Amino acid sequence: MECFAYPLDTKMLLRKKKSIKKELLNNEKQWICKKIAVLGGSTTNEVVDQLEIALLNHGIKAEFYQSEYGLYWEDAMFGNEQLDAFGPDIIYIHTNWRNITAFPEIHDTEDEVMQKLQEQYERFGSMWKKLEEKFRCPIIQNNFDRPNYRLLGNRDIWDYRGRSNFISRLNQKFYQYAQKNKSFYINDIDYLAQDYGLSEWGAVIYWNMYKYACCLNAIPYLAGSVANIIKSIFGKNKKLLALDLDNTLWGGVIGDDGPEGIKVGPDMIEGQPYYEFQQYSKNLQKIGVVLAVASKNDQENALEGLRHPDGVLKEEDFVSIKANWEPKNQNLKEIAEELSVGTDSFVFVDDNPVEQDIVRTQLPEAAVPKVESVENFIEVLDHSGYFEVTSLSTEDLGKTAQYQARAKAQSLQASFENYEDYLLSLEMKAEITGFEPMYVQRITQLTNKSNQFNLTTLRCSEDEITKMQESPNYICLCGRLIDKFSDNGIVTVVAGEIQGDELNIKLWLMSCRVLKRELEEVMMNELMKKAAEQKLSYVNGVYIPTAKNHMVEKFYGDMGFELCSSDENGETHWKMKVDEYQHKKSAVSV
């Protein structure tokens, strides 16, 4: 919805939140449903209202618990029946500098201030531990904004007696905790306040009259920031950045001006912003965003532009380059098909408002930031939070190489007599393990991202994955696939719950980048082996249809399972007697 695009239409979001909510609820059909506990050190009503619609806009339908005004700490430390019964999937602790209970006094010694700092930190640290033990779910914690006054003026930030200094040190302690604890995320209100303008953010009337931590008009930004963290945790980040070329990656039109005439590079004034935008895009790629080109150009001209010696982005940085005269929405669709990803994971940047509009109307699921000209590309893209980083897995860091290896493997495929020969030529090897701690992050990511080869579409948090692994009643398997081109990393996840002498498969998914590699056969062999070891009689599978997982409708049937039941929604239940299972052949060795 337009009002959520940066810069936010705060007027609309605040005034029409009720009708926005209704409209969003009418729109999308497949919601991710989550329970969110908001523990506030200030009034949270507007925060929750805005968070609710921001999450709906990301496809997440949330149910909320709100602590009574200011009782965040009591709720966490001493428990609260309502909160316990609620059982949150995410906890958001909305505190700000006004919730710090002791500040340095001007006569304090350095040691006394240190003592206060430690006490303030412990107040939060012990609360996080308590919540972690009890709920084992992700925690989002605000850092502290700065007060809108400085008693010591410029000295306030560096003198140990200054509040600004105290807050900055307390924040550092929070960050150290975040470094060490997965499932703990900082919502950076210190940045939000600065970005918004500290004086306006901290306008005292909102605290004095309503006990809001910041001014009302800033709340949609605050909520948007929290929503970005949450949607990222649940796998709703964008994945691909599709870029136009002329007047987007360089100044000028390559078809008219030629490679010497286009403007890019650090040495010329008009070329600088394009150069910086290329650098920014390149850095996005380094954190796992996949890049593509969608441009109205002749292919040869496009490549010529990318060979410009002062450019940062080169041909090999893109997984796909569509430079032709077809409509861009058409090209984006083709890119999506090539890479087996949905256009809902696309962000499209084009300087031309007409092209923006075409893609916005033809592919409403893709994000098209409202950019004007190169000077504000980075600002808009960065504030939009499309690629909010909540985890940096090793798979993310090597993603472009993997996509390219896949494209290469696809071209190799053409030269083989039959598919079986081709598969054998890949020299594939699988490593199958349980949900080892080092894989938990990746496994979680897969459960939240995989849509097509996913039998149950069960979305899980890291804590849920860890719980399965630790439970004696679960059989958990994940598989890494290595072929002669690349190590694809962990690409498939299977988990089943033992009930009596039967195993019920709760989770079975595979990344689309390794479809049709016969990896699922190997996983099934392994699962059946484990089931036999545990002396189980039956393994039961279920297929729960969604808009995207049609490809696995017949999965259990193909694996030799017997159909037990099916309902009007297309949900089917299957079973297999463990001692009748026939070992499956596969081109993948174990």
Place this chain on the structure above:
Amino acid sequence: MDEKMKQLTEIFQDVFDNEGITLTADTKIKEIKGWDSFIHISLMAAVQDEFGVAYNIEEIMKLKTVGELIASIEGKQ
């Protein structure tokens, strides 16, 4: 006055999410169906935005009717 009444009606309809709301100078803000203190905050913020005026705490506490609200806006503009 009429112009402001029109703008205010629109704000009230948005915030209360009720297109049936009609206002007169005598309308007591707190007596509109669905009113609560959170709605009041949204209303006041919207009024300040829309008309480019700012209120201090005392002024906000004093405002009871739509007529008073309009008078206060006119006094500030």
